[in-house]
Structures are given as C-alpha cells and as structure tokens.
Amino acid sequence: MSVKKTLFEKIWEAHLVAQPAGRSPILYIDLHLVHEVTSPQAFDGLRAAGRQVRQRSRTVATVDHNIPTEPRGTPITDLIAARQIAALQANCGEFGIRLFDMDAPEQGIVHVIGPELGLTQPGMTIVCGDSHTSTHGAFGALAFGIGTSEVEHVLATQCLGQQKPRTMKIDIRGRLSEGVTAKDLALGIIGQIGTDGATGHVIEYAGAAVRGLSMEGRMTLCNMSIEAGARAGMVAPDETTIAYVKGRRFAPAGADWEKAAEYWRSLPTDEGATFDKVVEIDAAQLSPFVTWGTNPGMVAPVTGRVPEINGLREAERRATELALEYMALQPGKRIEDIGIDRVFIGSCTNSRIEDLRAAARVAKGHRVSSKVRAMVVPGSQAVKRAAEQEGLHRIFLDAGFEWRESGCSMCLGMNPDILQPGERCASTSNRNFEGRQGRGGRTHLVSPMMAAAAAIAGHFTDVRNWRFH
Amino acid sequence: MKPFTVHRGRVAPLDRVNVDTDQIIPKQFLKRIEKTGFGEFLFYDWRFSADGKKNPDFVLHDPRYEGSSILVAGKNFGCGSSREHAVWALADFGFRAVVSSSFADIFANNSTKNGFLTVQLSEDQIATLMQRAHAIDNYAITIDLEKCEARDDHGFHATFTIDEFVRHCLLNGLDDIGLTLQHEPEISAYESRHPAPAAMTGVIS
Numbered sequence: 001m002s003v004k005k006t007l008f009e010k011i012w013e014a015h016l017v018a019q020p021a022g023r024s025p026i027l028y029i030d031l032h033l034v035h036e037v038t039s040p041q042a043f044d045g046l047r048a049a050g051r052q053v054r055q056r057s058r059t060v061a062t063v064d065h066n067i068p069t070e071p072r073g074t075p076i077t078d079l080i081a082a083r084q085i086a087a088l089q090a091n092c093g094e095f096g097i098r099l100f101d102m103d104a105p106e107q108g109i110v111h112v113i114g115p116e117l118g119l120t121q122p123g124m125t126i127v128c129g130d131s132h133t134s135t136h137g138a139f140g141a142l143a144f145g146i147g148t149s150e151v152e153h154v155l156a157t158q159c160l161g162q163q164k165p166r167t168m169k170i171d172i173r174g175r176l177s178e179g180v181t182a183k184d185l186a187l188g189i190i191g192q193i194g195t196d197g198a199t200g201h202v203i204e205y206a207g208a209a210v211r212g213l214s215m216e217g218r219m220t221l222c223n224m225s226i227e228a229g230a231r232a233g234m235v236a237p238d239e240t241t242i243a244y245v246k247g248r249r250f251a252p253a254g255a256d257w258e259k260a261a262e263y264w265r266s267l268p269t270d271e272g273a274t275f276d277k278v279v280e281i282d283a284a285q286l287s288p289f290v291t292w293g294t295n296p297g298m299v300a301p302v303t304g305r306v307p308e309i310n311g312l313r314e315a316e317r318r319a320t321e322l323a324l325e326y327m328a329l330q331p332g333k334r335i336e337d338i339g340i341d342r343v344f345i346g347s348c349t350n351s352r353i354e355d356l357r358a359a360a361r362v363a364k365g366h367r368v369s370s371k372v373r374a375m376v377v378p379g380s381q382a383v384k385r386a387a388e389q390e391g392l393h394r395i396f397l398d399a400g401f402e403w404r405e406s407g408c409s410m411c412l413g414m415n416p417d418i419l420q421p422g423e424r425c426a427s428t429s430n431r432n433f434e435g436r437q438g439r440g441g442r443t444h445l446v447s448p449m450m451a452a453a454a455a456i457a458g459h460f461t462d463v464r465n466w467r468f469h
Numbered sequence: 470m471k472p473f474t475v476h477r478g479r480v481a482p483l484d485r486v487n488v489d490t491d492q493i494i495p496k497q498f499l500k501r502i503e504k505t506g507f508g509e510f511l512f513y514d515w516r517f518s519a520d521g522k523k524n525p526d527f528v529l530h531d532p533r534y535e536g537s538s539i540l541v542a543g544k545n546f547g548c549g550s551s552r553e554h555a556v557w558a559l560a561d562f563g564f565r566a567v568v569s570s571s572f573a574d575i576f577a578n579n580s581t582k583n584g585f586l587t588v589q590l591s592e593d594q595i596a597t598l599m600q601r602a603h604a605i606d607n608y609a610i611t612i613d614l615e616k617c618e619a620r621d622d623h624g625f626h627a628t629f630t631i632d633e634f635v636r637h638c639l640l641n642g643l644d645d646i647g648l649t650l651q652h653e654p655e656i657s658a659y660e661s662r663h664p665a666p667a668a669m670t671g672v673i674s
Contacts, residue, residue, distance in 0.1 A: 018655040023634035026652055028659050038552065040502035049646070055660075057670040066500060080500040087502045119669070131551040131575060145575055147553035148504075149582035157649045159656055163632055165574075195487055196545040196571055229548060231574050250668045295487050295548075315543065319486050412550075414496045421519060433491040433549060435514045 004273035007236050008167055008202045011142045011267070015125045017159055024161040030124040032154050033110045034061035034097065036088040037414070038129030042152035043091040053095045055158045060119060061092050062100040064109045066414040069377050069404035072103055081415070095155075108380020108406045111135040111348040115219065116382050118248025122237035122264040127154055132348045132430065133232075134225040138218035139245070140237035140267050142202070145226065165202045165231045166276040172207040174284040179464035181358070182217035183350060183428065183447035185209065185281075186224035187289035191299040193279060198230035201277065204269060205235050209283035215244040216354035223349045224430055227296040236268035290335050290460050291432045291445040293323035298432075302450065302462045306333045326434050327442050328422075335460050338444070342425040343374035343455040344437070345401075345448055347411035350428035351379030353386050355448040360392040362452035365469030368400035369458030375402040375417070377409040401455065413438045426454040471584035472642035476565045477611040478538030481528055482602035486543030490576060493547070493555040507554055508561030529562075534602075539610060540567045541598045546587075547576025556583050566612050568619065570595045581635045584642060588612055588619055594627050601625070614640055
C-alpha cells in the first residue's frame with residue numbers, strides 16, 4: 001500500500017531540487033511575485049554580486065503598497081514613495097521583469113492580480129516579499145511570505161532553502177449561516193487558536209464549510225493564515241478551483257489544460273494521511289465577528305462584549321489592559337455600542353468582486369452615517385472595471401461611500417489613506433495592530449458586509465438583522 | 470554577513486507579548502530603498518510622541534539600558550508583516566540578538582540572513598531574565614552560539630536549540646545564495662524537467 005500524503009507533502013516533494021546533507025532542503029519556486037516595498041534592496045544585492053534574475057518568466061511585479069488611490073495621473077506628492085516606485089520600474093527594466101505598472105489595466109494588489117490573471121495555479125510553490133502571500137494557498141498552492149534577503153535569493157536562484165514545516169488540519173464542519181462569511185470564519189479560528197496558534201505549521205483548511213466557499217472566500221480564509229502565525233494556509237483544489245482558473249490569461253490552454261487539470265485533481269490529501277495537529281471548528285456556531293483589541297486574536301461576536309479583565313492570567317491581563325487602553329474601550333462594553341468614524345472596504349483580504357457585491361448589497365438604498373467617512377478601494381483595476389460594469393460603484397457613490405483606485409491603501413497606510421489619531425475604523429483588512437492604519441488610529445476588523453452596515457449605522461451592528469433593499 | 474559566535478551584552482527588557490513588526494518599524498519608514506539607517510526609527514511610535522518628543526518611559530530611553538545589545542521580550546516576537554526592515558532596524562540600533570519564548574517564522578528566518586540571532590528559551594527562563602534585567606544594574610548576559618547556551622554572572626544558565634545549518638551559516642557568516650548556487654547542476658536538471666509554463670514565457674514588454 002502506498003504512503004498516504006497530505007496536499008502539502010505532495011507539493012513539497014514535487015519541488016525538492018536537492019536535499020544536501022546537513023542543510024535545509026532546497027525547494028524550487030514556480031512563481032515569484034514582486035512589489036515596490038520589499039524588493040529594492042534585493043535588486044541592489046543582485047547588482048553588488050553581479051547576478052542576474054534566473055527565471056524572468058517566473059517573476060512578475062506590480063506596484064500596490066504605497067501608490068495613492070486618487071485618480072491615476074495625479075502626481076505622487078510623497079517623494080520617498082515616488083522614489084521607491086521609480087526604483088521598481090528601473091529594476092524591472094534593467095533585469096527584464098514583467099511589470100504591471102501604475103497605469104496598467106492589470107495593476108492591483110499583488111495577491112489579487114496573481115489569481116485573477118491565472119498566474120496562481122494549484123500545485124505551485126509561490127513566494128512574495130509579503131506575509132499575505134498565504135492568500136494563494138486557496139488554490140491548493142504552497143504559498144508563503146518571505147523577507148527581502150529571500151527575495152534576492154529567489155531572484156538569483158529560483159530556489160529557497162527551507163526547513164520543512166509541520167502540518168495542521170483545520171476541519172470546519174457544518175455550514176456558515178447567512179451573514180457569516182469567510183472573514184468571520186478566519187477571525188473565529190484566530191480567536192480560538194491565537195495569533196501564534198499555527199506558528200511553524202502549514203494549515204490545510206478542510207471540511208464541508210470550506211468546500212462550500214467560493215474562490216474569493218477561500219482566498220480570504222487563506223489570507224488570514226499568517227495572522228494565526230502559520231507559514232501558509234491551503235485548500236485542496238476541486239472543481240470550484242479548476243473552473244475559476246480555466247480561461248484566465250496565464251492559465252494553461254489546449255492540451256496543456258487537460259494535463260494540468262488532471263494533475264490538480266491528484267493533489268488533494270489522501271484519505272488516511274495524518275497531520276501533526278488537528279483543530280475542529282463548528283461553522284454553525286460562528287457569528288459575525290468584530291475585533292476589539294490590537295491583534296486579530298482579540299475578537300468577539302458582534303452580539304458580544306469587550307472582555308472583562310478580572311480572571312485573566314497575568315500576561316494575558318496585561319496584554320488586554322494595554323490593548324483596551326490603546327483602543328479606548330471599557331471592559332464589558334457591548335460591541336454594538338461601539339461607534340465609528342471611518343470605514344475601509346478593501347485590502348488583499350477583502351477587495352475582490354464578491355466582497356464588493358456583498359458590501360453593495362448591504363449599502364443599497366441606504367446612506368452612510370453623517371459622522372462616518374467611508375471608502376471602497378477595489379483590489380485591482382480588473383475588480384474595479386467588473387464592479388463598474390455591474391453598477392456597484394453607483395450603489396456605493398449614491399450611499400455616500402468614496403470609490404477609489406486600486407491598491408493596498410488604508411490596510412497599512414503607506415499611501416496618503418490613513419486614520420487620524422484617535423479615529424476609530426471598521427476595516428475589512430487583516431491587522432488591527434497599534435498604528436497600523438495611521439498613528440493613534442483604532443482598527444476593528446470585520447467582514448465587508450459588517451463594514452458596510454457599520455458605515456450606515458455609525459456603529460457596529462449585526463448584519464444578520466439588516467434591512468436589505 | 471557578519472558572523473555570530475559569542476556575544477556578551479547589556480540586556481534591555483521589553484515586557485510585552487506579540488510584539489509585531491509594525492511596532493518594530495512602522496510603515497512610514499518602509500519607503501527607503503536602502504538597507505541602512507533604520508535604527509533611528511526602531512519602535513518609533515513607542516519611543517517618540519506624535520510631535521517627535523522622546524518618550525522617557527520607554528525602556529530603550531531609560532539610561533540604565535543605554536547601549537543594550539540584547540533584547541528580552543514576551544512570546545510571539547516579530548509577528549505580522551514580513552518586512553525585513555524590522556531586523557535591519559534592530560541591528561542598526563545596536564542589537565545583536567532577541568531572546569524570547571517564541572518567534573514568528575518569517576521574522577526568525579529574516580534574522581538568520583543578517584547575522585542576527587533569535588534565541589528561544591522557556592517562559593520561565595524569559596521571566597527570570599526579565600526580572601534580573603529590571604533588578605540588577607548593568608545586567609548583561611553572554612550568548613554563546615558555539616555552545617548554544619545563554620548565561621549570566623549570577624548563576625543563570627540555559628541551553629537553546631537552533632537548526633544546525635542555520636547555526637553553521639551564522640557562525641561562519643555565510644552567504645546562503647552562494648551555497649544554493651553550488652547546486653547549479655541539480656537546479657538546471659529540475660528546470661529542464663519543469664520548464665516555465667508556455668503562457669508565462671515570451672516577450673516581456
């Protein structure tokens with residue numbers, strides 16, 4: 001009888017280039033995504049060592065982190081950001097790398113455009129100098145974030161030395177109920193296992209609830225894997241995956257397509273394969289979540305309250321006190337009583353067409369609260385065009401949301417989209433760290449539906465009771 | 470890469486858990502295209518007020534910890550963003566190592582590429598170091614990568630584990646790109662079996 005293997009093990013083994021004695025295995029990288037922030041020093045390293053990019057056709061670059069979301073063509077007033085963008089343009093030119101530049105119709109957040117262009121495919125190894133590279137695991141790829149030294153390493157060698165991670169299965173039984181999304185599932189998992197619950201592990205999300213998710217939902221779920229400390233997150237490819245990839249620009253075509261699809265169907269974890277760790281989640285028990293603290297594990301159901309401090313262990317109590325002080329929240333406060341100033345719908349977590357459809361469904365026929373400033377930032381130019389074709393932008397604009405150009409935007413506030421000190425934001429992004437969206441800003445992570453509902457109500461509200469028009 | 474063998478230095482206690490890379494080096498400083506000069510922005514929002522004034526209460530501004538080269542911190546140090554700027558900032562500020570009960574994977578990986586050591590000890594051992602750094606003036610420890618141990622002059626002694634290859638690279642300051650390129654024949658052989666997909670090749674405009 002053959003050895004039973006997990007999805008991760010199959011991809012890992014298929015990419016082993018060498019296993020030298022006394023050092024980490026060397027893994028081949030199929031796709032390297034590059035952006036402006038974590039690459040300039042890597043290209044400098046290549047130049048200093050007189051090295052070339054080994055596989056230009058496996059390397060794709062775009063600008064996303066620090067570009068403004070004002071209409072394209074508006075000059076970039078932040079000169080240091082402009083210099084970083086110019087450095088990427090020059091580096092791509094010098095080394096012969098395909099760049100989807102600011103004015104390109106393909107431009108967008110690197111983790112949004114990879115899948116929509118068909119660059120991201122099942123069974124691949126994918127890296128990027130960005131922790132949310134885990135997003136691509138939604139396709140049954142092994143995708144993980146790397147630092148700038150490793151960016152240089154992959155540019156030069158198309159390989160990475162990697163210690164083999166452990167495996168974790170998160171088995172999500174049952175079905176998500178109406179109004180409870182992939183984002184809530186991700187927040188529920190992190191709330192349960194903690195922000196270091198999956199450190200050193202590659203997660204495979206399995207179970208009926210995961211099979212029922214669209215590719216957009218799976219991307220949201222895998223995207224947040226890093227917030228649980230995981231090296232990567234994955235979902236086994238199935239007919240939903242294959243249908244999504246088919247016909248996309250960089251997807252295999254013709255005879256190659258049949259061969260590829262057949263291979264992808266062989267990737268799911270074998271019946272009886274074992275994981276180092278297994279976590280079980282009951283999807284039916286989950287509700288829409290809102291984070292109340294300064295890491296994504298500090299989360300409560302929308303119907304719940306900010307936690308009490310009494311009874312917590314010392315280290316946890318201290319961390320909670322610091323978080324509540326930063327967030328200006330009292331223990332025991334009802335989540336639905338928390339008022340907000342800003343709303344951000346966007347980021348590599350929740351800026352795809354399905355996210356915008358969900359938010360627009362909530363926004364339709366309503367008005368953004370007079371005390372709230374709300375913005376929608378599509379994940380890519382392609383998402384923006386699709387949304388405009390469907391008329392979603394009209395719904396948002398009529399309701400009083402801003403409709404902007406694509407980029408990472410206020411997820412990390414490297415561009416001009418930032419919170420002012422003390423402002424409180426309902427955000428569909430992935431991190432509520434102190435100052436993440438602007439110094440002194442207070443971030444609450446939620447799903448797109450919950451963000452849209454909060455924009456209209458002026459405070460958090462349970463979208464399961466929403467009055468849809 | 471600067472080798473790391475044995476280092477003795479003053480210890481600064483950062484008594485917080487889940488110190489994320491957004492705190493270590495806030496985003497507004499990631500736009501630089503150099504590897505140097507990040508030290509002055511280390512823990513910026515904790516060290517300085519919004520108007521740029523030094524926060525005297527922050528541990529790195531306490532004269533007792535001036536010139537520290539070893540940081541002791543709570544669990545899950547370096548979580549969040551993959552920004553290697555976090556390691557560059559710590560190293561540029563003068564740190565050679567962080568000691569914690571756990572580290573985020575990408576941060577730990579990035580450290581090894583910069584001659585910067587992450588030393589993982591138990592929560593009890595971290596509590597001891599934290600307490601001594603608070604209580605004892607000029608508290609210093611020695612981190613010995615040759616013996617994989619951390620020790621002080623007051624009877625503290627702990628051993629730690631580290632991947633043997635990573636240790637070898639750190640001890641000798643080895644550039645691991647060069648080491649990977651020693652496997653050129655295997656990489657070429659792999660590539661001839663797995664050519665880049667047709668759709669991705671072709672003229673790059």
